[in-house]
Amino acid sequence: xxxxxKNMLLRLVxxxxxxxxxxxxxSYLWNFGSLLGVCLVLQILxxxxxxxxxxxxxxxxxxxxxxxxxDVNNGWAIRYTHANVASFFFIFVYIHIARGLYYGSYKxxxxxxxxxxxxxxxxxxxxxxxGYVLPYGQMSLWGATVITNxxxxxxxxxxxxxxxxxxxxxxxxxxxxxxxxxxxxLPFLLAALVVxxxxxxxxxxxxxxxxIGSSTDRLTMHPxxxxxxxxxxxxxxxxxxxxxxxxxxxxGHSDNYIPANPMQTPASIVxxxxxxxxxxxxxxxxxxxxxVIAMFGSLFxxxxxxxxxxxxxxGNQFRPAMKLFFWFFVVxxxxxxxxxxxxxxxxxxxxxxxxxxxxxxxxxxxxxxxGLSENTIMDVATEK
Amino acid sequence: xxxxxxxxxxxPGPKVYNLWWGDRGIAAQKGVIQYAISPNRQRAAKNMFRxxxxxxYRRLAAQVPYFVVPFAVGYGTYxxxxxxxxxxxxxxxxxxxxxxxx
Numbered sequence: 001x002x003x004x005x006k007n008m009l010l011r012l013v014x015x016x017x018x019x020x021x022x023x024x025x026x027s028y029l030w031n032f033g034s035l036l037g038v039c040l041v042l043q044i045l046x047x048x049x050x051x052x053x054x055x056x057x058x059x060x061x062x063x064x065x066x067x068x069x070x071d072v073n074n075g076w077a078i079r080y081t082h083a084n085v086a087s088f089f090f091i092f093v094y095i096h097i098a099r100g101l102y103y104g105s106y107k108x109x110x111x112x113x114x115x116x117x118x119x120x121x122x123x124x125x126x127x128x129x130x131g132y133v134l135p136y137g138q139m140s141l142w143g144a145t146v147i148t149n150x151x152x153x154x155x156x157x158x159x160x161x162x163x164x165x166x167x168x169x170x171x172x173x174x175x176x177x178x179x180x181x182x183x184x185x186l187p188f189l190l191a192a193l194v195v196x197x198x199x200x201x202x203x204x205x206x207x208x209x210x211x212i213g214s215s216t217d218r219l220t221m222h223p224x225x226x227x228x229x230x231x232x233x234x235x236x237x238x239x240x241x242x243x244x245x246x247x248x249x250x251x252g253h254s255d256n257y258i259p260a261n262p263m264q265t266p267a268s269i270v271x272x273x274x275x276x277x278x279x280x281x282x283x284x285x286x287x288x289x290x291x292v293i294a295m296f297g298s299l300f301x302x303x304x305x306x307x308x309x310x311x312x313x314x315g316n317q318f319r320p321a322m323k324l325f326f327w328f329f330v331v332x333x334x335x336x337x338x339x340x341x342x343x344x345x346x347x348x349x350x351x352x353x354x355x356x357x358x359x360x361x362x363x364x365x366x367x368x369x370x371g372l373s374e375n376t377i378m379d380v381a382t383e384k
Numbered sequence: 385x386x387x388x389x390x391x392x393x394x395x396p397g398p399k400v401y402n403l404w405w406g407d408r409g410i411a412a413q414k415g416v417i418q419y420a421i422s423p424n425r426q427r428a429a430k431n432m433f434r435x436x437x438x439x440x441y442r443r444l445a446a447q448v449p450y451f452v453v454p455f456a457v458g459y460g461t462y463x464x465x466x467x468x469x470x471x472x473x474x475x476x477x478x479x480x481x482x483x484x485x486x
Contacts, residue, residue, distance in 0.1 A: 021405055218405075320450070327451040331458035338462065346472075347465050 016198065020221040023206055023214035029103075030206060032096040034229040035236055039089040040194065044187050046082040050075075054134065056180035058173045061136035062259045080248040084240060086128055087251040090274035093121060094333075097302070102326055104315035105207040111306045113200040118302045120193045123186055125275065125299075130183040132272055136176060137256030142269045144171045144179070150282070153289040170262065211314030268343060276340030277333055281359065283344055284352040294356065301363045308363060311371030312378070322370055329362050 004014045053072050055064035068075035097117070100106055106114035133144045148165055152158040167174030208214045219225070243250065251273060255266050271279050281298045285291040316322045332355050339352040420426075471477050 019405070323447075323450040324453070327454040328457075330451075331454040335458055335461060345469070347468050351461060351465055 016202065016221075017226065018220070018222045020202070021205070021218035022221055022225050023208035024217040024219045025208050025210060025214065026206055026225075027209055028228075028232065029095070029099040029209075031229055031232040032092050032099065035092045035232055036089065036096060037194065038233055038236065039085055039092060040187065040190060042085045043082060043089065044191070046078050046085070047184070047187065049078050050082055051184060054180070056134070056177050058136060058176055058260070061134065061176060065135045077244065080244045081240070083252060084243045084248065086131065087272075087274065088236065088240060089124065090128070093124060094274075097121070098330065100207075101305075101329070102316050103207055103209060104211055104309065104311075104313075106302075106305045107309060107314050108306060109204045110200070110207065113197060113204070114306065115303055116193060116197045116200055118300065120190060120197060121302075122299055123190055123193065125278075127183060127186040127190065128272060128274065130179045130186065132256075133171075133176065133179045134183060135256060136260045138258040138260055138264075138266050139253045139256040139269070141171055141260035141262065142266055143271055144175065146269055147271070148175075150288075150292045150295075153292045155289070207314070209315070209317055211317060270341055273337065273341075276338075277336035278340075280336040280340035280352045281356045283340070284349070284356040294360075298356075298359060301360065304363060305367065308368045309371055310368050310375065312375055319370075319374060321374070322367075325362070325366050325370065328358075332358050332362070 004010050004018065050068060053064060053068045053075065055061055065079065068079050070076075072078075100114065100117070129143070129147060133140045148162055148171065151165065152162045154161060163169060165175070165178075166172060167178065205214075253270065253272075270276070278295050278298055282291045282295040285294050311319065311322070313319055316326055335351065335355045336359065339348050339355060342348040344352075472482065
């Protein structure tokens with residue numbers, strides 16, 4: 001044990017996953033961080049093996065993916081694992097963020113931790129989008145066309161920027177090549193950001209469901225929480241196996257099994273399910289530039305929570321009104337996800353617009369007003 | 385292990401929110417005594433499944449008032465929009481001069 005604590009590198013391991021003092025009362029909602037770490041490792045490992053057989057060329061990409069599925073030993077398992085873990089990655093990150101929202105994990109002193117997390121979310125989305133283009137099916141090509149075209153809304157140099165990204169005048173071979181290159185690069189950037197996220201976490205330690213300091217009641221990371229994390233990791237492997245072995249294409253779109261055809265637009269172009277809420281926000285604003293700003297704004301608005309949440313109480317555990325509005329926010333997120341998958345016709349357009357308005361109002365109006373009113377009520381009640 | 389080894393590594397110090405073992409503000413380590421009964425007498429999983437079921441139910445049920453209304457509103461919106469959309473694309477809506485824009 002001396003080596004574990006004295007060796008320059010091992011003592012970091014000891015500090016982070018052996019002796020680290022964790023609040024004794026953290027619930028299973030605190031398991032998603034380790035699950036996300038497992039997802040990242042799985043994605044990098046399966047991705048490396050997929051890259052050994054993949055051809056980033058418009059003429060060969062689709063067929064090379066089919067080659068992986070049919071000819072490569074267990075290639076089908078590697079590819080289906082990669083595709084489905086991508087979905088689970090986002091399920092876990094959304095729950096991880098919702099946990100942070102519910103328990104006020106973004107509040108001081110964990111603002112840096114939260115901000116790095118928001119950057120991780122954005123990079124994850126970029127990585128997911130780039131990866132979806134690689135099989136070069138219909139949805140890959142047209143999804144890439146739609147999303148890259150968003151940048152053309154930028155005034156003056158928008159169109160030039162899009163053509164620079166394409167390396168041509170439409171999504172083409174150069175685009176596929178650079179998307180593959182970036183899809184390989186970004187996960188390592190993510191890994192670095194995760195290290196930064198962990199360093200920021202260890203400065204002030206984990207938050208806990210009560211939202212108050214937990215220095216008087218701690219347990220070591222190992223064995224208590226290493227084994228608790230393993231419970232959900234094995235549960236994840238079980239559910240992932242059910243998806244990979246029985247419903248491997250459930251979370252994907254069937255159109256992506258049609259080779260990309262620039263001459264034929266699919267009936268509806270929908271992104272992967274995890275991008276749908278933001279796609280709905282994009283489409284609910286008629287002006288293209290404002291829509292693009294709103295879409296990116298809907299992610300970056302997470303950064304203002306440490307400022308707009310003025311409540312003196314950390315988290316929603318003891319704030320019934322905020323609990324109610326937290327669940328309204330969650331439901332609104334699901335509504336946006338569903339709207340994103342629908343054709344833009346009435347009444348879906350109107351519902352999307354109302355939901356978009358609620359999404360932003362939640363951050364800039366509901367959270368601060370509720371916090372202020374509760375603080376005021378508390379002041380009135382305790383006034384002598 | 386000397387306590388300074390831990391203090392000089394990258395571990396949180398007394399000036400930060402997260403106290404490390406032995407820091408002031410946390411229960412003093414000196415004189416800490418741990419008691420344990422024999423493993424043969426321990427009942428680590430006493431009433432585990434019963435607690436999982438009934439205490440789990442109690443904890444979830446306490447939260448129901450907070451999420452039942454939002455989810456009801458959400459599901460109501462979902463079903464209303466689906467039925468309105470179906471109606472808009474029906475013969476009846478066309479006869480009434482109210483068709484979906486496509």
